Amino acid sequence: MKKVPNRLVVGLFWGDEGKAKIVDLLTENAYVVARYQGGANAGHSVEFANKRFILHQIPTGILHPDVECVLGAGMVLDLPQLVDEISMLEKNGIDWRNRIRISPRAHLVLPYHKQIEQVQESSQGIGTTKRGIGPAYRDKAARIGMRIGDIAVGGATTASKNHLIKKLDNWLKIVGKSYNIEFQSPSIVADELLESFDYIGKSVGEVSSFLDEIARTKGGILAEGAQGTMLSVNWGTYPYVTSSETGAGGASEGLGIDIRLFDEIVGIAKAFCTRVGNGPFPTEGDETVQEILRGTGEHSFDEFGSTTGRPRRCGWFDGMVLKYSARIDGIDSIALTKLDVLKNIDPLKIAVKYKNNEHFPANADDVEKIVPVYENLDGWDDNISEIREYEVLPENAKKYIEKIENISNVPVKYIGVGPARKQIIIR
Ligand code: GDP
Ligand code: IMO
Ligand code: MG
Numbered sequence: 001m002k003k004v005p006n007r008l009v010v011g012l013f014w015g016d017e018g019k020a021k022i023v024d025l026l027t028e029n030a031y032v033v034a035r036y037q038g039g040a041n042a043g044h045s046v047e048f049a050n051k052r053f054i055l056h057q058i059p060t061g062i063l064h065p066d067v068e069c070v071l072g073a074g075m076v077l078d079l080p081q082l083v084d085e086i087s088m089l090e091k092n093g094i095d096w097r098n099r100i101r102i103s104p105r106a107h108l109v110l111p112y113h114k115q116i117e118q119v120q121e122s123s124q125g126i127g128t129t130k131r132g133i134g135p136a137y138r139d140k141a142a143r144i145g146m147r148i149g150d151i152a153v154g155g156a157t158t159a160s161k162n163h164l165i166k167k168l169d170n171w172l173k174i175v176g177k178s179y180n181i182e183f184q185s186p187s188i189v190a191d192e193l194l195e196s197f198d199y200i201g202k203s204v205g206e207v208s209s210f211l212d213e214i215a216r217t218k219g220g221i222l223a224e225g226a227q228g229t230m231l232s233v234n235w236g237t238y239p240y241v242t243s244s245e246t247g248a249g250g251a252s253e254g255l256g257i258d259i260r261l262f263d264e265i266v267g268i269a270k271a272f273c274t275r276v277g278n279g280p281f282p283t284e285g286d287e288t289v290q291e292i293l294r295g296t297g298e299h300s301f302d303e304f305g306s307t308t309g310r311p312r313r314c315g316w317f318d319g320m321v322l323k324y325s326a327r328i329d330g331i332d333s334i335a336l337t338k339l340d341v342l343k344n345i346d347p348l349k350i351a352v353k354y355k356n357n358e359h360f361p362a363n364a365d366d367v368e369k370i371v372p373v374y375e376n377l378d379g380w381d382d383n384i385s386e387i388r389e390y391e392v393l394p395e396n397a398k399k400y401i402e403k404i405e406n407i408s409n410v411p412v413k414y415i416g417v418g419p420a421r422k423q424i425i426i427r
Contacts, residue, residue: 005029006263015275021419029220032222035224045419343383
């Protein structure tokens with residue numbers, strides 16, 4: 001059997017770059033798709049057969065029959081929401097049984113985490129998705145978190161309920177007591193967890209050795225990143241970030257896989273930049289630019305968050321951010337999505353330098369002060385959404401792509417020209 005490549009897909013900006021669409025494309029040559037971090041804060045949309053699917057915790061690969069899906073140790077899982085997502089799949093006739101493998105090391109997002117986030121957000125103002133992500137990762141780092149493996153593997157029993165209640169009581173004693181919040185009783189939370197676990201418990205299994213074996217033999221592991229490198233807790237615009245390592249390094253951390261087993265790391269960049277939530281955004285446009293970039297109006301969902309429905313902030317393509325993320329993630333190729341949206345915009349601007357900064361600053365306050373230096377590129381009027389060959393693209397669209405290659409020194413291998421599965425150019 002010929003070995004197929006192991007690949008890693010990672011967002012290069014502030015999330016919503018169109019990762020799911022590229023994962024969906026690459027799944028055609030994969031056996032396993034694995035999420036390595038994040039949780040229900042992600043919203044990954046795929047369109048095919050005139051249907052639009054939005055996945056939050058389950059890897060996008062579930063939309064391809066016969067592909068196995070892994071929810072890795074680096075994730076934080078909201079079990080009732082996971083069950084809702086599975087019900088959505090079932091309603092659409094997608095068979096998920098025996099196709100999902102959940103790491104016992106993945107942490108649980110408890111209702112308590114969402115309550116805490118509600119309070120914290122009202123004064124901190126990160127603009128989070130309110131999915132309990134930050135508090136769940138905080139508990140993980142503080143070694144008081146609860147994991148999938150804390151609920152009995154292989155089905156719920158009374159004994160596991162007592163065990164869960166003990167764990168939840170312990171959490172209330174150590175963490176909960178410092179908040180002036182009325183938390184639900186451990187018995188109710190335990191019942192909810194056990195009810196969800198009844199549904200997905202049989203899917204819990206060993207992840208690291210499973211992936212290692214496949215990656216070394218037949219290949220075809222596809223790691224699906226969530227969020228983007230600029231939202232990384234280490235490398236993003238801290239504190240306006242999510243709470244996990246969203247970059248390529250997060251894949252080895254969250255899946256327990258040797259990073260060298262990946263044959264290709266694909267960085268996903270949108271043809272312009274967007275950001276949902278608060279925090280610095282050097283190339284953010286003024287109202288007119290926002291309106292121009294927000295979409296062609298052909299798709300009612302253009303540039304509204306897939307998870308929260310909030311409008312995304314839009315701005316020009318930031319070549320400096322691309323260079324920064326490309327280096328950190330060590331990408332081999334770029335998938336440039338949403339090129340179709342740029343038609344009828346003239347000139348198109350790309351930030352090629354920052355006036356006073358050679359490197360991307362570490363502090364959010366300094367990022368706020370960045371003055372981007374733009375290069376103007378000529379636009380095009382043609383609708384490119386039916387084009388499938390690079391050569392047929394308008395000359396100015398090719399120049400735009402080549403500029404991005406020159407800035408990053410990385411080839412643009414995939415070009416998105418519409419939201420549907422087929423609307424892609426592969427070079
Ligand atoms: P992800 O979180 O990175 O997977 O991205 P989202 O799914 O949150 O957001 C990307 C949005 O862009 C979705 O609505 C996709 O259907 C859409 N999309 C992806 N690629 C393209 C493309 O090439 N052209 C257009 N017009 N839309 C795209
Ligand atoms: P996908 O995988 C875009 C943003 C939130 C907020 C910050 C912290 O679809 O690209 P959190 O709830 O994680 O604590 O929020 O991160 N954010 C995303 N933005 N796409 C996402 O996921 C995001 N997940 C979180 O808006 O600014
Ligand atoms: Mg998204």
